[in-house]
Structures are given as C-alpha cells and as structure tokens.
Amino acid sequence: xxxxxxxxxxxxxxxxxxxxxxxxxxxxxxxxxxxxxxxxxxxxxxxxxxxxxxxxxxxxxxxxxxxxxxxxxxxxxxxxxxxxxxxxxxxxxxxxxxxxxxxxxxxxxxxxxxxxxxxxxxxxxxxxxxxxxxxxxxxxxxxxxxxxxxxxxxxxxxxxxxxxxxxxxxxxxxxxxxxxxxxxxxxxxxxxxxxxxxxxxxxxxxxxxxxxxxxxxxxxxxx
Amino acid sequence: xxxxxxxxxxxxxxxxxxxxxxxxxxxxxxxxxxxxxxxxxxxxxxxxxxxxxxxxxxxxxxxxxxxxxxxxxxxxxxxxxxxxxxxxxxxxxxxxxxxxxxxxxxxxxxxxxxxxxxxxxxxxxxxxxxxxxxxxxxxxxxxxxxxxxxxxxxxxxxxxxxxxxxxxxxxxxxxxxxxxxxxxxxxxxxxxxxxxxxxxxxxxxxxxxxxxxxxxxxxxxxx
Numbered sequence: 350x351x352x353x354x355x356x357x358x359x360x361x362x363x364x365x366x367x368x369x370x371x372x373x374x375x376x377x378x379x380x381x382x383x384x385x386x387x388x389x390x391x392x393x394x395x396x397x398x399x400x401x402x403x404x405x406x407x408x409x410x411x412x413x414x415x416x417x418x419x420x421x422x423x424x425x426x427x428x429x430x431x432x433x434x435x436x437x438x439x440x441x442x443x444x445x446x447x448x449x450x451x452x453x454x455x456x457x458x459x460x461x462x463x464x465x466x467x468x469x470x471x472x473x474x475x476x477x478x479x480x481x482x483x484x485x486x487x488x489x490x491x492x493x494x495x496x497x498x499x500x501x502x503x504x505x506x507x508x509x510x511x512x513x514x515x516x517x518x519x520x521x522x523x524x525x526x527x528x529x530x531x532x533x534x535x536x537x538x539x540x541x542x543x544x545x546x547x548x549x550x551x552x553x554x555x556x557x558x559x560x561x562x563x564x565x566x567x568x569x570x571x572x
Numbered sequence: 573x574x575x576x577x578x579x580x581x582x583x584x585x586x587x588x589x590x591x592x593x594x595x596x597x598x599x600x601x602x603x604x605x606x607x608x609x610x611x612x613x614x615x616x617x618x619x620x621x622x623x624x625x626x627x628x629x630x631x632x633x634x635x636x637x638x639x640x641x642x643x644x645x646x647x648x649x650x651x652x653x654x655x656x657x658x659x660x661x662x663x664x665x666x667x668x669x670x671x672x673x674x675x676x677x678x679x680x681x682x683x684x685x686x687x688x689x690x691x692x693x694x695x696x697x698x699x700x701x702x703x704x705x706x707x708x709x710x711x712x713x714x715x716x717x718x719x720x721x722x723x724x725x726x727x728x729x730x731x732x733x734x735x736x737x738x739x740x741x742x743x744x745x746x747x748x749x750x751x752x753x754x755x756x757x758x759x760x761x762x763x764x765x766x767x768x769x770x771x772x773x774x775x776x777x778x779x780x781x782x783x784x785x786x787x788x789x790x791x792x793x794x795x
C-alpha cells in the first residue's frame with residue numbers, strides 16, 4: 350500500500366475536497382495539519398508558494414487540489430469519482446472548476462478568505478464591502494446548486510462525483526462560518542443534507558479551530 | 573472530422589488558452605466571437621452563466637477552459653500537451669491550475685478583469701486599489717515563471733505543455749494592456765519570447781478590440 354500524507358488546513362475548501370475524495374475512495378491517508386496564517390518552513394520545502402493542500406506520495410509533493418484529485422482518480426480506480434466516459438468527465442470537471450474558480454471568486458474568497466485567512470494573517474483587517482458582495486452573490490450560486498440537484502440525482506448526473514465533493518467542500522467552510530442562507534433554496538439544502546450525512550463527511554463535522562468557533566448548526570445532520 | 577465551434581472573447585485568457593491548444597494540436601475550429609460585457613442570449617442558451625469559452629462539439633456544449641482542454645487531450649491524442657505519465661500530468665495540471673486560480677486571483681482578476689471586463693460592464697468603474705495590488709503582485713509571479721523557465725526547458729518540464737499555454741494566455745492579455753513588467757525578469761521574458769514566436773500564437777497577436785487598443789509592443793516578437 351502506497352503511503353499517502355496530506356498536508357492540510359482543516360477549514361480549507363481545497364483541503365476538504367481531498368479529504369472527501371480519500372474517504373469516498375476508502376484510502377488511508379495521514380493528515381498533517383497546518384495554519385495558513387503562520388510562516389511554515391516545512392510547507393515551504395514542499396510547495397513553492399507554501400500553500401495547502403499538498404500530497405506527499407512516493408517521494409513527490411503534489412499541489413493544487415484538483416490536480417491531486419485527478420492523480421488519485423487515475424491511480425486508485427476502484428471507486429470512481431471522475432466519470433466513466435469522456436462526456437461525464439467533461440461535465441464533472443466543468444462543475445469542479447466552476448466551484449474552484451467562479452464560485453471561489455464570487456463567494457468563497459469574499460467570505461472565507463476575508464473572514465478566516467486575511468483576518469488572521471493581517472491581524473484583523475477585513476474588507477466589509479467584500480463581505481457584503483459575498484453574502485449577496487451566494488444566493489444566485491445556491492440557486493444554481495439547487496437547480497442542478499433538482500434536475501439530476503447528483504450535481505453532475507446520476508452518481509456522486511468530484512463535482513459534489515468540490516461544491517460541498519466550499520459550502521462546508523462557509524457553513525462553519527454561518528454564511529450559507531440555506532432557507533433560500535430547499536433543493537440545495539436537501540442535496541447538502543444528503544452529502545452531510547455520508548460517512549465521508551464525519552471528519553469534517555468534527556473540525557474545530559481555536560481562532561473561530563463553528564456556527565451552532567454546523568455539525569447537525571438536521572439543520 | 574468532428575466539427576468544433578469555440579465561442580470566445582478574443583482578449584480572454586481562458587479563451588486564448590483553448591485557441592493555443594487548438595493551434596498546437598493542429599485542429600480546425602470555427603471561432604465565434606462574443607463580448608462579455610453585453611447580454612448575449614445565444615451564449616446563455618449554451619452556458620448557465622453565459623460565459624466564454626464554450627466549445628460546441630457533437631451536440632454538447634462544454635464549458636470551463638481546463639475541462640475543455642482535458643477533453644481535447646483525451647480526444648485528440650496525436651500532439652500531447654498534458655504529459656505522458658501520471659507524474660508529468662500531475663505537474664502540468666498543478667501549474668495550469670496555479671495560473672487559473674492563484675495567478676488569476678492575485679493578478680489577472682485585479683488587472684484584466686478590472687480594466688477590461690468590469691470597466692466595460694459597469695460603465696467605467698475601476699477599483700484603483702485592486703490595480704495597484706495587481707501591479708505589485710505580478711512581480712513575484714513573473715519571478716516564479718522565470719524560475720521555472722530557468723530550471724527546466726518549459727514550465728512543467730522538457731516539453732511544451734498546457735502549463736505553458738495557460739501561463740502565456742494570462743500573460744498575453746496582460747501584455748495587451750501593457751501590464752507586464754518584462755524588464756524585471758529576463759528568464760520569464762526569454763520564455764515568453766519563445767512562446768510568442770510560435771505559429772500557434774499568431775492569431776492572438778493579430779487580435780484588436782475597438783474598446784481598447786493594444787500596448788505598442790504587443791505584437792512584436794522582439795519586445
């Protein structure tokens with residue numbers, strides 16, 4: 350069995366995506382926690398920009414969570430999360446990238462990155478205009494998630510895929526911060542409740558960091 | 573031969589990445605131009621968020637440029653841009669994602685998106701603090717490009733890959749706007765000169781939009 354070591358920050362959407370991939374694929378992985386607001390020489394030795402997540406595997410240090418997920422999909426093929434033909438793969442990748450780029454730019458970066466990363470890194474500085482924009486933008490994005498979930502069984506089609514895990518990872522860190530207005534879209538909420546009750550999600554629901562307590566409902570399966 | 577139609581905006585890094593992929597793979601593609609600041613019902617019919625690039629192929633509309641690039645890599649295998657083994661693929665994807673996420677967040681979004689997309693969409697509104705931050709951030713990123721180019725033959729290793737095309741696509745729209753301080757890193761400049769002189773780049777160098785003239789040196793191979 351290949352030894353896998355994942356360097357991660359518990360309340361990070363990109364790290365969480367990979368923890369969900371490991372759990373869904375039933376792979377053993379050693380988790381090494383880091384705090385992104387601290388200078389971290391161990392991490393700088395593994396990654397040019399000193400950022401999590403990084404996967405250590407067979408003497409390589411692999412970065413960028415979607416690249417790592419693709420690596421795991423190619424290497425560990427028993428449980429498939431990336432689609433079974435070229436069209437499914439295109440749709441799963443489209444949605445995974447949608448959440449990691451457009452959703453990240455319009456929501457995650459304006460809320461999570463401001464509230465958690467920048468605040469702790471820059472001693473308290475938060476851009477309140479960014480927070481307001483993020484709180485506004487998340488509604489259209491939640492409607493999109495709800496629309497996909499109501500048209501399909503899972504976000505990219507019939508099966509749970511990397512698209513669901515990527516979306517859930519982003520929403521889970523926003524939910525930790527109490528920033529998801531679930532009441533605005535019942536379909537999105539039902540989809541998230543299904544993901545949240547999977548065994549792969551348990552580790553995430555137990556996360557807690559001393560700098561920021563989770564929102565009250567964060568670990569509840571019925572929220 | 574499969575008919576391929578790419579909906580694109582000429583001065584868009586994600587659209588340009590795909591035009592470079594098509595040209596390097598020597599695939600015929602019909603280009604359909606759009607203006608991202610205009611409401612566009614044709615595009616809304618192909619893409620939930622109405623954004624370019626979108627590839628029409630065999631009755632499917634594929635979105636998110638990296639997902640489209642992966643599709644093209646799987647489908648058209650004669651010229652390889654994605655690596656020949658699992659480790660090369662991981663490194664190429666890592667860098668492609670690095671430019672489409674971190675570089676985009678810290679540079680492209682602060683310069684290109686502000687100056688071109690937001691200015692034209694929101695009638696003149698530009699965030700000058702964002703511009704200053706982008707102009708500052710691009711220096712470290714250019715040093716990273718220069719470091720990769722000096723350590724390796726191309727950014728991800730021995731061969732030209734999607735990593736080079738992604739980086740060059742971002743830098744090319746910034747260069748159109750005159751926002752790349754090439755004089756700060758000779759290795760980055762030498763790498764870009766090599767890419768810029770490839771036949772695949774010719775189409776990009778001929779682009780011009782009426783709303784914004786290109787910088788003086790934009791189309792020069794010797795810059």
